[in-house]
Amino acid sequence: MKADAIKMDGGKAGSVDLDEAIFGLEPRIDILHRVVRWQRNNAQAGTHKVKTRSEVKYSTKKIYRQKGTGGARHGARSAPIFRGGGVYKGPTVRSHGHELTKKFRKLGLRHALSAKATAGELVIIDVADLKDAKTSALAKQVKDLGWKRALIIDGAEVNENFAVAARNIDTVDILPSMGANVYDILKSDTLVLTKAGVEALEARLK
Known part of the structure; x- marks a missing residue:
């Protein structure tokens, strides 16, 4: 042409x-x-990151006893259910390519x-x-x-x-x-x- x-x-x-x-x-x-x-996708940085339960700065001490409180069972304040706890299945550093x-x-x-x-x-x-x-x-x-x-x-x-x-x-x-x-x-x-x-x-x- x-x-x-x-x-x-x-x-x-x-x-x-x-x-x-x-x-x-x-x-x-x-x-x-x-x-x-x-x-x-190859140009995407993929540097997004959140802290998981094992990475947040909290004591691992059991917050209250297992039985007798009438409340749910909890092991530590780092659980995702609490404010300031780790994020469950959040983004991690990875390549999108x-x-x-x-x-x-x-x-x-x-x-x-x-x-x-x-x-x-x-x-x-x-x-x-x-x-x-x-x-x-x-x-x-x-x-x-x-x-x-x-x-x-x-x-x-x-x-x-x-x-x-x-x-x-x-x-x-x-x-x-x-x-x-x-x-x-x-x-x-x-x-x-x-x-x-x-x-x-x-x-x-x-």
Whole structure:
């Protein structure tokens, strides 16, 4: 499939051939959901923790005698039934991550790129570089192009001046091709690929 390419100033920069097997699939929500869930679960810290009955600071002395009080039997104030006692089956430090095969992760990335192409939210640019690392100049270009929450994916390396200029624009993110992922692609309103980025992604996903 053919796609028109533009320059950062809005001028035409020819066209590129996009691989149908990567940009022309019918997006499947179930595949995208599984990959995003895998990403978010792996990113979760899992450092939540409560104190159990054995960890709270209380005496282990029996609080009153077993029989004759007319009340329930209790052994210690650390029991979960009492205020300040340990928590029963509360959260512990653990990993929320789970496995997902490389083949399925690649499939998810293909469907994410296809989803953007299908929705008309894919833009191809010639190169992502700047002579000077000026945030104001890049912000003006982005505004003129009408990009909102744009994710720019370049080739193997990102132009340093462009990355520095984009750092202070909260609606623009830039990644090298190896950093491309389903969650960030779907979260963006506009996916911007450089010609080098297209080549690198097609090489990665074949």
